[in-house]
Amino acid sequence: MARRKYMRTRQLKPGMKIDQVIEDSMGRNLVVCGSILDDYIIESLLKLGIMSVYIQDGDDTPEDNILSPAAAQKVEKLRTSDPSKVTLSDSVKKRVSEGIQFVYNNTGSDKFVEAADSITEDLMHAITQNNAIAIDISSLKTSDEYTFKHSVDVATISMILAKHLNMSKQEIYEIGITGLLHDIGKTQIPPDILNKPGQLDDAEFDIMKRHALYGYRMLNSRNEFNNAICLGVLQHHEKVNGAGYPLGFESNQICPYAKILSVADIYDALVTERPYKAAYTQREAVEMIMSMTGELDITAMKAFLESMILYPVDSIVELSNGEKARVVKNNFHYILRPTVVGIKSGKVYDLSKDLNCANIIINN
Template identity: 75%
Template structure:
């Protein structure tokens, strides 16, 4: 917790944060509010006759993005900083309802309340998306359960709904693809537990059984009148690939329904970034790069929507550049999500990684 404190200039220490704008005699900004002072600034303030200043008082955190900026960097950050596109946010109460709901759905697939529970969860996710006009996803903020199947289903539903919104689908279609995402793995309830919960990679025989889960799921919902053909086919086809090498039917892109093309990307991404007993989680950056490499397997339109929805480096986060400098993210570019605009925290140099050819050899590590 920080507060504003008035302090004599001679008592300032390097690294303290100035909580006011200080101008020189010509009216130019000498110190930008939020800047960390160094010995040079302290000496300059004293020579200018500024005997006291406001500082931010509180527990010092060396990783605080405000406290590690040089004055030049702070000025550049203030000039260039652009808020990220609005992301999906789930309150703790919504997370609790969603968590309880998805557990009920997967534990009671034959219940009369199965459909209502699925709709209730989707409505909660829809509200979270529409309340702040969300068009982006922060996968770390979605956590609704520690159990993989439950969390994965909610993640896939939410990501798919955001992609559908990016693609200008109707509210009805966005809701339906949310339902499809929640139920895409419902067929796993018919897979033997010793295969489903095996803490190691599956054998070829076991994987052949696991691959039937999309078919099992389709048969579990196809006769329920509340689920239309688009939802049922999305559940059936979410592991199909546009090159015809997916399963269970080996359909090519012309036979794969639109919902499945979106779900496929959300499903792969969330599986990659989630740690399992038999594999470590991939970083979000690596997962995105893997998705980008799958142009012969995934629908390019859905992929573009996905790339436009991911925020890998949130504005204000600190990143390490390949040239050795730490930098603060000030602007994301939805067309180059791996290459935002950043400002060196010491030098104040602006690196437009997405558009500036001079920065072409610099990457975020």
């Protein structure tokens, strides 16, 4: 019987069978469900910024991924389902994709605010309908275009963090709007700088940094967004140690929305493939976020680390001791170190609490 397995695109191999449809921003099928992957398709997925996909993992499951009787017994006993994650139906993804493209391409439209509100309502509904308190950002995939996808990702992550921090529904909604529009000022950056396929030089980067100020002015001039939203857009690149831009504010001068947006913005940028850089793995990105305690707000960072799911329950991982294992429980204070069961040995590795596992990490 066929099963679905969620895999990072960089781990795909020719011959695997994809178990989902890949669409472009217009809803056209690029890869149909059931297609056999080859090097060209895998490379194309990476170029589109698609970092994870579902593949068919059925009757031809590799022998080394089959649980031994001892392992199956331990998995059945210890398996603890992940908390509810944000999920978007295909129809909502399409609506959100079309909406965010309209927003960024029609900043002067009378329907600009209405479109931003509509997208945020869809995201809010996705969070509240199943009481989602966690997120696997690689499963959202609302657009192939970086700016649009990034805006929706940042909004969704920020809304989950705001919920985790027990903010009001109105504040969660407002931070969603702020996340969607945090890069709106980039519409005023010269295209040759905005779309440069390589690293920006210092002069170009100085121009790029103005997008936060441009965005603030654009929203503030409309008189339809409150001060918290406008300041969140203005300050989303500020750092708590004063090393950010455009104002060089320190922690006590940075608004709460911006502190949350900053974490979401950095993480999503790290895990997204760009023409001038490869995407970091989710684990690498989390480790980098954890290293930025001098730059990011600790409360927002803690909420982020307790909300992300890197290794969904039932996924297969490779341990640094060479053993393959199945994830049976996530430990949300230690998202890099879930509890896993060795597929062949049946050994339980509580990577977060067992000192005997202190030198073992997940490789993939």
